[in-house]
Amino acid sequence: MSDSTTFKALVLNQRDGQTVASLTTLTDADLPPEEVLVAVDYSSLNYKDGLAVTGKGKIVRQFPMVPGVDLAGTVLESATSAYQPGDRVVLTGWSVGERYWGGYAQRARVKAEWLTPLPDKLDSRRAMAIGTAGFTAMLCVMALEQAGVKPDAAKPVLVTGASGGVGSVAVALLAQLGYRVAAVTGRPENETYLRELGAADFITRETMNQPCRPLEAQRWSGVVDTVGGRVLARALAETDYGGAVVACGLAGGADLPTTVMPFILRGVKLLGVDSVLCPPEPRRLAWARLARDLPAAVLDRMTQVVPLAEVPRLAEAILAGQIRGRMVVDPNA
Numbered sequence: 001m002s003d004s005t006t007f008k009a010l011v012l013n014q015r016d017g018q019t020v021a022s023l024t025t026l027t028d029a030d031l032p033p034e035e036v037l038v039a040v041d042y043s044s045l046n047y048k049d050g051l052a053v054t055g056k057g058k059i060v061r062q063f064p065m066v067p068g069v070d071l072a073g074t075v076l077e078s079a080t081s082a083y084q085p086g087d088r089v090v091l092t093g094w095s096v097g098e099r100y101w102g103g104y105a106q107r108a109r110v111k112a113e114w115l116t117p118l119p120d121k122l123d124s125r126r127a128m129a130i131g132t133a134g135f136t137a138m139l140c141v142m143a144l145e146q147a148g149v150k151p152d153a154a155k156p157v158l159v160t161g162a163s164g165g166v167g168s169v170a171v172a173l174l175a176q177l178g179y180r181v182a183a184v185t186g187r188p189e190n191e192t193y194l195r196e197l198g199a200a201d202f203i204t205r206e207t208m209n210q211p212c213r214p215l216e217a218q219r220w221s222g223v224v225d226t227v228g229g230r231v232l233a234r235a236l237a238e239t240d241y242g243g244a245v246v247a248c249g250l251a252g253g254a255d256l257p258t259t260v261m262p263f264i265l266r267g268v269k270l271l272g273v274d275s276v277l278c279p280p281e282p283r284r285l286a287w288a289r290l291a292r293d294l295p296a297a298v299l300d301r302m303t304q305v306v307p308l309a310e311v312p313r314l315a316e317a318i319l320a321g322q323i324r325g326r327m328v329v330d331p332n333a
């Protein structure tokens with residue numbers, strides 16, 4: 001294939017200290033010298049992409065940068081025997097779209113070790129409907145399982161930031177696995193949507209944001225928290241004896257105004273989840289679980305496909321908490 005093949009990309013540059021995103025035509029010669037050339041079918045929009053594209057978070061430090069922390073597509077060329085032309089692959093994390101050129105382009109050249117073969121049951125559009133957000137939700141569910149939180153527990157599992165990307169997939173996965181799910185949302189207009197994904201109970205964000213005592217009434221067998229701050233502190237104070245809380249996000253803040261009481265008097269476990277550097281084995285397991293446990297119809301219900309040109313506008317919207325579910329980005333539209 002010629003190095004002069006042209007393709008479309010969203011490129012970030014710095015102008016007067018501001019991050020500027022523009023749709024640009026690049027050639028293969030512009031791509032970094034990595035091992036595997038991928039034709040990108042789809043990327044997606046995550047909270048971190050919002051921070052990167054708007055420049056509101058210190059996510060990107062080298063410019064020009066092609067953002068997009070996720071991509072799914074087909075291998076065009078490979079310098080290693082690990083992948084062959086025609087292989088279907090998915091990539092999330094590994095600082096792609098932050099330190100390395102990412103998925104907001106029709107083509108990407110990446111390290112072979114960053115790629116995961118796409119499970120047979122998933123096409124590239126549904127893989128990006130899952131994306132980093134859905135993959136993280138699966139890691140959170142696996143962490144709850146490993147901590148012994150069972151679907152038949154007497155109390156529900158709480159999901160915070162429920163109508164966001166991580167939250168929507170967590171609600172759907174937990175409900176599908178037989179857990180009773182309570183959803184925290186700041187947008188009551190999303191209750192019907194969340195009920196369709198499988199949520200049974202609803203708590204307002206405002207309620208969860210109230211300052212709490214070190215221990216409150218025990219309401220949750222487990223928690224998936226995407227919000228942090230006072231919401232996470234209350235979730236800890238309300239978790240059942242021996243229960244587990246998985247913290248994966250900071251949509252409401254990076255602080256944690258809590259005490260040790262839930263840990264030392266109720267044996268509550270606080271578990272962290274990171275999707276970016278998740279090692280290959282749990283990564284493949286999580287993708288296999290997603291292909292098995294997340295019904296395609298439920299995933300489709302929470303997904304919208306948008307063209308690359310819409311990303312700068314939607315990047316602002318996701319930071320403002322205005323996006324519902326998952327946005328799949330089509331670089332070929």
Ligand SMILES: NC(=O)c1ccc[n+]([C@@H]2O[C@H](COP(=O)([O-])OP(=O)(O)OC[C@H]3O[C@@H](n4cnc5c(N)ncnc54)[C@H](OP(=O)(O)O)[C@@H]3O)[C@@H](O)[C@H]2O)c1
Binds near residue numbers: 046318323324
């Ligand atoms: N650890 C990891 O590897 C990892 C991976 C992916 C994402 N994350 C983090 O997880 C979080 C969610 O990511 P996402 O892609 O799902 O983002 P998202 O789609 O924007 O979802 C976040 C949700 O949180 C709620 N929310 C927003 N602002 C809030 C506030 N000020 N207080 C309380 N709730 C608020 C909203 O849900 P409602 O309107 O329903 O309340 C919003 O939809 C982000 O902080 C992201 O950085 C971490």
